[in-house]
Amino acid sequence: MKTKLSFLIAVFLFADFSGAATQKKKAKTKAKPKSVAAKAAVKSGPAVASYSSNYKAQLQKALDLAKSGQNQAAAAQLFSLGRRGELKEERAQIKYILGLMLMELKLNQVAAFQFVDVIRTGNPKYTKLAVEKLSIVADGLGDDTLLNYAIKKVNLSDIAPKNRDMIYFRIGEVRMRNRDFKGAESAFASVQYGSSYYNQALFNRGNALLHLNQYESAEEAFRQLISAREKSPVTDTNKVAAKLALARTYYQHHDWDEAIEAYSNIPRDHILWHDALFEQTWAMLRAARFRSALSNFQSLHSAYYQDFYNPESLLLRSIVYLYICKYDEMEKVLQLFERTYGPVSVRLRDFLKGGSDSLEYFQEADRGLQFKKGKSDISTKRLPYIVVKSVLEEGDVKRAFTYLKSLEDEKAKIDGATAFKNSTLGKYALKIIFNRRKNTQLAIGDMVKNHLNSMRVELRDLYEQASFIRYEMINGKKEVIKTKLAGKALTEDTVDKNVDRSFYVQNGYEYYPFQGEFWLDEIGNYHYLGKQNCE
Numbered sequence: 001m002k003t004k005l006s007f008l009i010a011v012f013l014f015a016d017f018s019g020a021a022t023q024k025k026k027a028k029t030k031a032k033p034k035s036v037a038a039k040a041a042v043k044s045g046p047a048v049a050s051y052s053s054n055y056k057a058q059l060q061k062a063l064d065l066a067k068s069g070q071n072q073a074a075a076a077q078l079f080s081l082g083r084r085g086e087l088k089e090e091r092a093q094i095k096y097i098l099g100l101m102l103m104e105l106k107l108n109q110v111a112a113f114q115f116v117d118v119i120r121t122g123n124p125k126y127t128k129l130a131v132e133k134l135s136i137v138a139d140g141l142g143d144d145t146l147l148n149y150a151i152k153k154v155n156l157s158d159i160a161p162k163n164r165d166m167i168y169f170r171i172g173e174v175r176m177r178n179r180d181f182k183g184a185e186s187a188f189a190s191v192q193y194g195s196s197y198y199n200q201a202l203f204n205r206g207n208a209l210l211h212l213n214q215y216e217s218a219e220e221a222f223r224q225l226i227s228a229r230e231k232s233p234v235t236d237t238n239k240v241a242a243k244l245a246l247a248r249t250y251y252q253h254h255d256w257d258e259a260i261e262a263y264s265n266i267p268r269d270h271i272l273w274h275d276a277l278f279e280q281t282w283a284m285l286r287a288a289r290f291r292s293a294l295s296n297f298q299s300l301h302s303a304y305y306q307d308f309y310n311p312e313s314l315l316l317r318s319i320v321y322l323y324i325c326k327y328d329e330m331e332k333v334l335q336l337f338e339r340t341y342g343p344v345s346v347r348l349r350d351f352l353k354g355g356s357d358s359l360e361y362f363q364e365a366d367r368g369l370q371f372k373k374g375k376s377d378i379s380t381k382r383l384p385y386i387v388v389k390s391v392l393e394e395g396d397v398k399r400a401f402t403y404l405k406s407l408e409d410e411k412a413k414i415d416g417a418t419a420f421k422n423s424t425l426g427k428y429a430l431k432i433i434f435n436r437r438k439n440t441q442l443a444i445g446d447m448v449k450n451h452l453n454s455m456r457v458e459l460r461d462l463y464e465q466a467s468f469i470r471y472e473m474i475n476g477k478k479e480v481i482k483t484k485l486a487g488k489a490l491t492e493d494t495v496d497k498n499v500d501r502s503f504y505v506q507n508g509y510e511y512y513p514f515q516g517e518f519w520l521d522e523i524g525n526y527h528y529l530g531k532q533n534c535e
Contacts, residue, residue, distance in 0.1 A: 058077065058080075058081060059081065062077035062081065065077060071101055071104055072420040072423075075098060075101045075425055076423045076425040078094055078098040079098055079428070080424065080425075081094050082094040082098060091121065092121045092123035092125075092126040093123075095114045095118050096114070096115070096118050096129060096130055096133075098111075098114050099112075099115045099118070099130070102114065103136075103137060106409075106413060107413065107429060108137040108140050108141050108406070108410070109406070109410050109436060110410070110428075110429040110432055110433070111133070112141070114130075115131075115133050116134065116146075116149070118130035119131060119153060128155070131150060131153045131155075131158065131159075132154075132159050132163060134150040134153075135147070135154060135159075135163065135166065136166070139166055141403055141406045142399055142402050142403045142406065143406075144399065144403075147173075148174060151167070151170055151171055151174055156168075165190075165196075165197050166195075168187050168188070168190040168197075168201070169187070169197040169201050171187040172185075172187035172191075172204060172205075175187060176207075181211040181212050182208075185205055185208040185209055185212065188201040188204050199225060199229070199238045200238075202225045203221075203222070203225055203238070203242060205221050206218045206222045206242075206249075209221060210245075210248070210252060215249055215252070215253045218245075219246060219250075222245045222246040222249065225238065225239075225242040226239055226242045226246070229242070235267050235269060237272075240267065240272055241272065243262065243265050243266055244272055244275070244276055247259050247263045247266075247276065247280070248279070251279065251282070254286075256283045256286050256287035257287060259283040260292075263276045263277070263279060263280035263283065264280070277300055278296075278310065278313055281293050281297065281313070282316065285319070285320060290323055290324055293317075293320050294317070294320055294321075297313070297316075300313050301313070301314070301317070307385060307389060308386065308389075309387060309389065309455075311337060311340070311341045311458075311462050314333055314334075314337040314340070317333050318333040318334050318337070318466075318469050318473075319469060321333065322469065322473060325476060325480070327473050327476055327480070330469075334466060334470055334473070338466070341459060341462075344384050344386070344387060344459070345456070345460075345463070347384055347387075348384075348452060348455060349456060350382075351364075352449070352452060352453065354382075356449075358441075358443075358445030358449065361445035362441045362442065362444045362445035362448065364380055364381065364382060365388055365391060365392060365397070367380050368388030368389060368392060369392055372389060387452070387455065391448055391451045391455075394447070396447050400440060400443060400444045401444065403440060404437065404444070407433050407437045407440065408437075410433055411430065411433050414426055414429055414430055
């Protein structure tokens with residue numbers, strides 16, 4: 001069955017090329033030689049006619065293949081025509097239509113190279129068309145390099161209305177990465193309601209407004225997104241991300257109580273809940289709600305999250321204990337921090353100093369990814385898994401691995417079609433994918449290395465902070481000893497005044513004392529009922 005795109009390609013190609021051939025033939029018929037040079041040109045007429053006839057026959061064959069749905073064979077024929085020196089003037093057109101057919105074959109990376117070649121020719125007609133198609137395939141691939149190239153060339157007036165939302169969205173992303181938040185906000189605001197990019201554009205627009213310290217406008221954007229996803233499931237990622245962004249807006253505006261309440265609206269069975277719980281704990285500390293903060297730590301530091309890289313949370317817990325003068329508990333937490341992240345710091349340092357090249361960094365990250373997906377029993381070789389898992393969550397690394405997966409999918413399509421694979425076009429396509437795959441792996445390796453260096457610096461800073469916290473703990477213990485020697489009694493008070501066990505019991509809670517075992521249905525339901533020891 002003919003597809004719509006194949007039919008349009010065939011009609012478009014036939015109209016342009018048959019018209020060009022006819023014009024050449026008419027021009028040759030009307031010519032009347034008036035000189036020796038002209039007579040010589042006439043003598044060469046049969047050869048030109050033969051060339052035109054042969055050219056038209058090959059082209060017609062490619063069209064017939066396209067009309068019958070034999071896209072692979074048609075693409076191979078067009079690829080051969082596009083390499084002929086005598087068709088230099090028609091090359092932009094041939095490559096453009098070859099790119100369209102490769103898009104239909106879902107070989108977007110190979111198609112992208114055809115559109116880039118067209119753009120480089122500078123052909124006024126086909127360059128405009130190629131820029132638009134390149135934007136589409138680059139968007140599908142998630143290739144930042146191609147996207148940046150296309151966006152630099154794009155003129156929105158040349159883009160079909162149906163594709164403008166995608167262009168506006170990608171322009172906004174580029175501007176965000178360049179920290180042009182005002183320009184990014186404007187681009188995201190141009191994405192129309194109903195577009196498949198609208199939800200993400202609205203979310204990104206809110207983030208841009210936050211960077212501009214326009215809190216009320218940011219809050220409105222996030223509420224719009226929550227409203228737009230009102231009928232979606234509770235765990236809908238767009239809705240959850242918007243709720244989390246709303247909580248962060250309150251936190252950034254130092255509205256601690258509103259932030260705490262907003263963080264509570266993140267569902268516990270969503271992947272973002274752990275981040276929300278940690279950030280909520282910071283808000284509780286800033287609001288001096290120490291009992292609530294300690295309740296959260298009981299969940300954050302449970303065995304269910306032992307593969308999460310979060311050294312800051314342990315230091316934060318020790319600070320809360322410092323505020324309520326629980327020095328023994330504080331000492332335990334600091335020791336846990338050193339036991340957990342000391343070896344991490346050493347292995348991280350050794351790996352970074354080991355002279356590893358970019359490919360080794362990629363391979364370590366890829367091992368972690370395969371283990372995370374359950375496709376391998378080996379997590380990592382030289383780095384702790386919690387480190388690699390954290391790096392894999394970084395936005396640039398995630399995008400690059402998604403792009404790499406697109407390349408693997410294209411390679412699998414080519415490998416699955418033996419005749420196409422063995423053709424000249426197939427070999428050319430595999431070469432492109434091989435080179436892009438290799439370069440992407442090296443690029444991922446560089447990204448991983450940069451993130452590991454940042455983690456190493458962070459750990460070094462956190463260890464310095466741990467030393468200061470321990471110093472404050474020693475001072476606190478010293479003051480306690482002084483008070484005892486002076487014969488003064490220590491008073492005990494609740495950590496959060498006016499909140500005791502009866503408050504929770506009256507609200508329908510059932511209490512079971514924690515006995516060292518973590519149960520999944522209890523995560524997020526712990527309540528610290530201890531006393532503070534400060535005078």
